[in-house]
Amino acid sequence: xxxxxxxxxxxxxxxxxxxxxxxxxxxxxxxxxxxxxxxxxxxxxxxxxxxxxxxxxxxxxxxxxxxxxxxxxxxxxxxxxxxxxxxxxxxxxxxxxxxxxxxxxxxxxxxxxxxxxxxxxxxxxxxxxxxxxxxxxxxxxxxxxxxxxxxxxxxxxxxxxxxxxxxxxxxxxxxxxxxxxxxxxxxxxxxxxxxxxxxxxxxxxxxxxxxxxxxxxxxxxxxxxxxxxxxxxxxxxxxxxxxxxxxxxxxxxxxxxxxxxxxxxxxxxxxxxxxxxxxxxxxxxxxxxxxxxxxxxxxxxxxxxxxxxxxxxxxxxxxx
Amino acid sequence: xxxxxxxxxxxxxxxxxxxxxxxxxxxxxxxxxxxxxxxxxxxxxxxxxxxxxxxxxxxxxxxxxxxxxxxxxxxxxxxxxxxxxxxxxxxxxxxxxxxxxxxxxxxxxxxxxxxxxxxxxxxxxxxxxxxxxxxxxxxxxxxxxxxxxxxxxxxxxxxxxxxxxxxxxxxxxxxxxxxxxxxxxxxxxxxxxxxxxxxxxxxxxxxxxxxxxxxxxxxxxxxxxxxxxxxxxxxxxxxxxxxxxxxx
Numbered sequence: 306x307x308x309x310x311x312x313x314x315x316x317x318x319x320x321x322x323x324x325x326x327x328x329x330x331x332x333x334x335x336x337x338x339x340x341x342x343x344x345x346x347x348x349x350x351x352x353x354x355x356x357x358x359x360x361x362x363x364x365x366x367x368x369x370x371x372x373x374x375x376x377x378x379x380x381x382x383x384x385x386x387x388x389x390x391x392x393x394x395x396x397x398x399x400x401x402x403x404x405x406x407x408x409x410x411x412x413x414x415x416x417x418x419x420x421x422x423x424x425x426x427x428x429x430x431x432x433x434x435x436x437x438x439x440x441x442x443x444x445x446x447x448x449x450x451x452x453x454x455x456x457x458x459x460x461x462x463x464x465x466x467x468x469x470x471x472x473x474x475x476x477x478x479x480x481x482x483x484x485x486x487x488x489x490x491x492x493x494x495x496x497x498x499x500x501x502x503x504x505x506x507x508x509x510x511x512x513x514x515x516x517x518x519x520x521x522x523x524x525x526x527x528x529x530x531x532x533x534x535x536x537x538x539x540x541x542x543x544x545x546x547x548x549x550x551x552x553x554x555x556x557x558x559x560x561x562x563x564x565x566x567x568x569x570x571x572x573x574x575x576x577x578x579x580x581x582x583x584x585x586x587x588x589x590x591x592x593x594x595x596x597x598x599x600x601x602x603x604x605x606x607x608x609x610x611x612x613x614x615x616x617x618x619x620x621x622x623x624x625x
Numbered sequence: 626x627x628x629x630x631x632x633x634x635x636x637x638x639x640x641x642x643x644x645x646x647x648x649x650x651x652x653x654x655x656x657x658x659x660x661x662x663x664x665x666x667x668x669x670x671x672x673x674x675x676x677x678x679x680x681x682x683x684x685x686x687x688x689x690x691x692x693x694x695x696x697x698x699x700x701x702x703x704x705x706x707x708x709x710x711x712x713x714x715x716x717x718x719x720x721x722x723x724x725x726x727x728x729x730x731x732x733x734x735x736x737x738x739x740x741x742x743x744x745x746x747x748x749x750x751x752x753x754x755x756x757x758x759x760x761x762x763x764x765x766x767x768x769x770x771x772x773x774x775x776x777x778x779x780x781x782x783x784x785x786x787x788x789x790x791x792x793x794x795x796x797x798x799x800x801x802x803x804x805x806x807x808x809x810x811x812x813x814x815x816x817x818x819x820x821x822x823x824x825x826x827x828x829x830x831x832x833x834x835x836x837x838x839x840x841x842x843x844x845x846x847x848x849x850x851x852x853x854x855x856x857x858x859x860x861x862x863x864x865x866x867x868x869x870x871x872x873x
Contacts, residue, residue: 358854359656359657359660359661359854360660360854360855371728371854372660372661373664373721373724373725373728373857373858374737376663376664376721377721377725380721386665386719386721387663387664387665387721388663388665388666431736434734434735434736435734436734437732437733437734438733438734438735438846438847439734440734441730441732441733441734441844441845441846441847442733442846442847442851444691444692444846464748464763464838466763517762517764518762518763518764519762519763520748520749520760520762520763522749522750522760523750523760523762526750571702574702574703575702575703575704575825575839575841576839578703579842582844
């Protein structure tokens with residue numbers, strides 16, 4: 306079978322092949338493509354859609370207002386289910402949301418993030434929360450949690466509690482040998498089961514404050530770290546040696562001491578999860594800051610020239 | 626020019642494409658339908674409900690079952706609420722409310738997520754991160770535990786429950802979230818403490834004591850950027866039906 310090739314007046318005759326027509330079609334196609342691309346480029350309208358996605362109630366400069374957000378806002382403002390809201394109420398909320406979006410976009414144009422402190426605070430919080438978002442959307446495996454538990458086993462124990470009496474032999478400065486001797490004698494009497502009140506009277510001891518049984522952290526707060534460290538291993542019924550403090554010589558009589566009991570992974574799992582997620586949050590925030598710092602062009606005043614190392618990020622608890 | 630065999634192949638391909646096109650068109654119609662419907666009325670629509678539930682069931686199995694259980698029975702040991710229990714921490718379990726939670730999560734880090742309050746850890750030096758509240762002593766924790774047990778008619782010394790009530794309604798500030806009647810507040814995710822359902826633990830004295838002591842701040846991810854819009858509405862519809870589903 307042979308094909309007839311014609312030129313000239315038969316150029317648009319579809320039944321015959323024609324090289325000039327083919328070239329012309331190619332050229333028209335190429336020019337049309339270039340014209341569309343050029344229009345898109347030079348009108349700078351970008352890629353935009355003229356069809357509203359079903360999940361949105363509006364697109365404001367291509368920024369969606371979600372139908373779900375609209376429903377939540379209607380319910381929040383009317384105090385009832387969406388189905389019970391009137392058309393006027395919905396219209397009012399719609400107008401409000403539209404207005405908000407327009408004003409937010411205007412605020413972005415005016416770069417309020419640069420000048421408005423409240424906006425800056427909100428943005429910092431939001432970016433910090435992004436780390437939480439990462440953590441919650443990528444939950445740890447049981448193996449991750451078990452490894453974290455194993456690495457921080459000391460943290461996971463039941464709450465230690467203690468009840469104590471704190472007796473003081475007041476002194477204005479460094480305890481004298483006589484007062485030290487008197488305190489030792491009081492300790493000896495208490496250890497020999499002498500009644501506490503009578504011993505206090507006999508040796509001139511005072512009890513500035515008396516506390517009920519409390520958790521270790523509270524006992525440490527009441528007694529002070531140094532006294533607490535000296536007495537935390539005393540058993541019920543035991544009496545400490547005299548401990549020198551700025552307030553005088555302190556003697557602690559332990560009434561009850563329930564030491565923390567290590568918790569199994571199973572028992573501590575919830576706490577492990579919380580701690581793991583907090584640690585992950587801090588890690589992600591630190592690495593984000595490190596990355597931002599590495600790509601930032603920083604010009605630092607001379608007095609801070611040595612502050613090139615990044616300070617640690619406050620823990621999640623502290624930053625709240 | 627073409628043999629009969631090729632004509633048949635071309636015909637079959639064309640037909641398959643036509644069927645696929647029609648199916649896709651139907652699916653698009655259903656997606657459009659569930660997205661534009663009032664979410665709370667979605668399950669009343671006989672055309673949309675089966676598609677929404679089927680799509681929601683698949684998404685639930687993939688994304689939610691790990692924590693909440695394949696049948697929505699939850700895991701009180703891990704503090705994952707039982708969605709099939711009919712006790713909703715946030716809102717009343719309507720599809721629109723569930724959709725909001727699925728979209729933005731709980732303490733998820735998303736600015737629109739539920740993050741108004743969490744249960745303080747009263748056996749720590751700083752029970753609440755957001756603002757200062759005083760810790761409780763072990764005896765006070767026991768008293769509040771006794772009070773909460775008494776609310777469910779369980780055995781508790783009258784004096785202990787009385788002291789616990791004073792702490793609950795006074796210095797402990799428990800009433801602030803759980804309400805004067807201890808029935809909770811779905812606007813901030815504070816659970817009802819008077820019923821038999823417990824988000825975390827088994828409602829025993831030991832587990833209540835542990836919750837008061839160590840606090841609670843469960844989290845649910847925000848799915849807004851991870852699922853297509855039709856899926857989170859379908860998922861909300863499916864979760865809404867969990868309390869009424871029967872299993873063999």
